[in-house]
Amino acid sequence: xxxxxxxxxxxxxxxxxxxxxxxxxxxxxxxxxxxxxxxxxxxxxxxxxxxxxxxxxxxxxxxxxxxxxxxxxxxxxxxxxxxxxxxxxxxxxxxxxxxxxxxxxxxxxxxxxxxxxxxxxxxxxxxxxxxxxxxxxxxxxxxxxxxxxxxxxxxxxxxxxxxxxxxxxxxxxxxxxxxxxxxxxxxxxxxxxxxxxxxxxxxxxxxxxxxxxxxxxxxxxxxxxxxxxxxxxxxxxxxxxxxxxxxxxxxxxxxxxxxxxxxxxxxxxxxxxxxxxxxxxxxxxxxxxxxxxxxxxxxxxxxxxxxxxxxxxxxxxxxxxxxxxxxxxxxxxxxxxxxxxxxxxxxxxxxxxxxxxxxxxxxxxxxxxxxxxxxxxxxxxxxxxxxxxxxxxxxxxxxxxxxxxxxxxxxxxxxxxxxxxxxxxxxxxxxxxxxxxxxxxxxxxxxxxxxxxxxxxxxxxxxxxxxxxxxxxxxxxxxxxxxxxxxxxxxxxxxxxxxxxxxxxxxxxxxxxxxxxxxxxxxxxxxxxxxxxxxxxxxxxxxx
Numbered sequence: 001x002x003x004x005x006x007x008x009x010x011x012x013x014x015x016x017x018x019x020x021x022x023x024x025x026x027x028x029x030x031x032x033x034x035x036x037x038x039x040x041x042x043x044x045x046x047x048x049x050x051x052x053x054x055x056x057x058x059x060x061x062x063x064x065x066x067x068x069x070x071x072x073x074x075x076x077x078x079x080x081x082x083x084x085x086x087x088x089x090x091x092x093x094x095x096x097x098x099x100x101x102x103x104x105x106x107x108x109x110x111x112x113x114x115x116x117x118x119x120x121x122x123x124x125x126x127x128x129x130x131x132x133x134x135x136x137x138x139x140x141x142x143x144x145x146x147x148x149x150x151x152x153x154x155x156x157x158x159x160x161x162x163x164x165x166x167x168x169x170x171x172x173x174x175x176x177x178x179x180x181x182x183x184x185x186x187x188x189x190x191x192x193x194x195x196x197x198x199x200x201x202x203x204x205x206x207x208x209x210x211x212x213x214x215x216x217x218x219x220x221x222x223x224x225x226x227x228x229x230x231x232x233x234x235x236x237x238x239x240x241x242x243x244x245x246x247x248x249x250x251x252x253x254x255x256x257x258x259x260x261x262x263x264x265x266x267x268x269x270x271x272x273x274x275x276x277x278x279x280x281x282x283x284x285x286x287x288x289x290x291x292x293x294x295x296x297x298x299x300x301x302x303x304x305x306x307x308x309x310x311x312x313x314x315x316x317x318x319x320x321x322x323x324x325x326x327x328x329x330x331x332x333x334x335x336x337x338x339x340x341x342x343x344x345x346x347x348x349x350x351x352x353x354x355x356x357x358x359x360x361x362x363x364x365x366x367x368x369x370x371x372x373x374x375x376x377x378x379x380x381x382x383x384x385x386x387x388x389x390x391x392x393x394x395x396x397x398x399x400x401x402x403x404x405x406x407x408x409x410x411x412x413x414x415x416x417x418x419x420x421x422x423x424x425x426x427x428x429x430x431x432x433x434x435x436x437x438x439x440x441x442x443x444x445x446x447x448x449x450x451x452x453x454x455x456x457x458x459x460x461x462x463x464x465x466x467x468x469x470x471x472x473x474x475x476x477x478x479x480x481x482x483x484x485x486x487x488x489x490x491x492x493x494x495x496x497x498x499x500x501x502x503x504x505x506x507x508x509x510x511x512x513x514x515x516x517x518x519x520x521x522x523x524x525x526x527x528x529x530x531x532x533x534x535x536x537x538x539x540x541x542x543x544x
Contacts, residue, residue: 001127002078002480003044003512004103010063010071011046012039013539019043021481024512026503028522031532036539037516040532041139041483047075047088049131050097050120053485054143058090065537070094076103079127086123099123129477132163137471137478141485146464150448150456154434158401161428161435164467165404166474170397174390181386184379191376198369205362212358216351227344234337241333248327255320262313265306272303398432404470405430411466416458419502420495424451424459457490465502480511493521500525 003021008014013036021044029037042052042061050058062071070091077084083103089096097119098112113119124130129137140147145160152160162171233240276299405428416422427438439446439459448456464487472478484503488496496519507513515526523529529544 001129001478004076004078004083006043006047006073006075008043008047008071008073010066010069011043011073012036012061012063013065013534013537014039015063015066015538017043017539017541019541021512024481024514025528026507026513026526027515027528027530028526029514029516029530029532030518030523032534033518035532035534036541037518037532038141038485039539040530040541041141041485041514041516043073044075044481045131045135045139047073047086048123048127049134050088050090051131051135053135053139053141053483055135058088058095062090068092074104084126097123099126129475133471133475133477134479136163137468137475138481139483139485140461140464140468140487142489144464146467147460149463150437150460154431154436157437158430158433158435160467161401161404161408161430162397164408164470164474165397165400166471167397167400170393170400174393174397177386177389177393181383181390184382184386188376188379188383191372191379194372195369195376198365198372202362202365202369205358205365209355209358209362212351212355216349216355219349219351223344223347223349227341230337230341230344234335234341237335237337241330244330245327248323248330252320252323252327255316255323259313259316259320262309262316264313265310269303269306269310272299272306275299276303398430400474401430404474405435408463408466408470411469412459412463415462415465415502419505420458420462420498422455422458424455426459426463453490454492454495457488458495461487461491461499461502465506481514482506482510482512483514483516485516487515488517488519488522493519496522497525 005018005020005022007019008017011017017040019040029040031037038054039061042054042056045051045053046058046061052060054060063069070089072087072089074085074087077086082101084099084101085104086099087097095116096112097116098110100109100111111122113122127134135144136146145152145156149157149160276296279296279299409426409428413425416424423442425440427440429436429438437448439448439451441451441455448459451459461484468482488499491499496517500522503513503515515522531542531544533540533542
């Protein structure tokens with residue numbers, strides 16, 4: 001990324017400002033406190049990403065003298081041998097971000113996203129870096145993460161090195177592998193539960209199948225026994241029929257013999273009844289009452305006997321008729337046992353349909369169980385593979401950080417020695433979750449706060465420069481512009497002079513190196529200088 005020129009309006013204390021980065025070289029920005037020097041360094045990150053070099057938000061550069069007017073900025077840069085002009089607008093009720101290819105924005109061919117957030121996301125993809133990467137590779141300020149590295153906690157320090165080492169690929173790989181492993185674990189748990197459920201279903205089905213088979217066997221045995229019985233009755237049917245008819249004939253003969261042995265007493269009964277009636281009409285000659293005699297009692301007794309014999313004879317006649325009817329029925333009987341045997345042989349076991357249905361269900365369950373087990377085994381293999389991938393990506397991530405740590409450590413120590421003859425050295429120890437810092441002064445360990453203000457500033461400067469170069473190398477993102485905002489604050493005049501050689505070295509690889517400082521001893525060393533002054537709350541930049 002090669003910044004060429006910028007134009008802003010109502011930007012902080014600047015009413016209107018044009019600034020050219022192309023062929024700027026090594027330049028000093030100086031002026032009184034509060035004149036707007038640092039605001040000059042905010043132009044590029046604000047237009048590109050909507051942030052300031054001090055990690056401020058998009059509204060931090062709004063003009064306090066003209067709050068009702070929008071803050072606008074346009075930045076033209078060269079990206080992969082193609083010019084692109086980016087415009088950002090920030091104001092009440094009007095916030096916009098768009099870009100077009102060329103050295104100015106043609107309103108007919110503007111590009112933007114569906115909203116401000118989407119526009120920023122698309123622009124980041126075009127630029128090849130987000131705000132954090134851009135600022136880490138291009139800026140030094142007292143509020144930056146690199147400047148506060150030695151004050152930060154061990155986990156925050158490791159987070160910075162992860163950013164420097166550009167572990168995004170390893171992190172994405174690890175995150176996606178973790179997500180995939182979680183999904184595979186969920187699948188394996190699902191398939192395991194399905195396997196157990198299917199096994200339980202099959203076991204239950206087998207038990208039911210066994211019970212149905214036992215019932216089927218019992219039914220078949222009973223059927224065979226019934227058929228055997230019917231066949232025996234079929235074979236003995238005629239013999240039994242003759243025997244039964246003979247029995248009935250004998251019975252009829254006996255009853256007939258008994259019947260004919262009894263005479264018909266109907267006429268005798270009639271005569272006896274008239275004789276008894278006549279006898280009872282006779283009167284006693286002495287008293288005039290009914291004449292009772294032993295002869296009447298005899299006749300009545302005889303009448304009772306005759307009636308009993310008559311009833312017995314009638315009952316025998318009725319019984320003979322019934323038995324004759326039974327004889328005729330028995331005589332008409334036909335041998336239907338063959339039909340019964342055939343019908344019984346054609347009967348189908350009522351359990352057979354359930355057995356076949358259950359057998360098919362068990363067979364399907366076994367096939368499904370086999371498939372589920374295969375899926376379960378595959379999911380376990382996937383879990384194992386993803387675990388290996390997580391371990392590999394974690395190792396890859398750790399190696400990237402380790403190499404970055406060693407590179408920045410050596411580069412920081414090299415800058416301290418080469419440009420400042422400093423007795424300070426640092427050692428970085430990267431662990432799995434954090435990063436420890438060891439500082440040595442003249443070979444003796446010490447803490448960061450034990451260093452003087454100038455030594456701390458010197459260490460932060462060398463460390464930040466090392467980080468800038470490392471971020472560019474690892475991310476593949478390179479900008480022609482570096483800005484150092486009060487990076488020399490706290491250094492002695494001698495060290496500030498020595499730092500000029502460091503800036504000269506940086507200007508060999510960067511087209512524009514902007515050093516913001518108010519030290520008078522530096523002004524004579526810079527060929528290009530910008531003086532910032534403020535008049536009626538409006539900042540003005542003069543190139544000298």
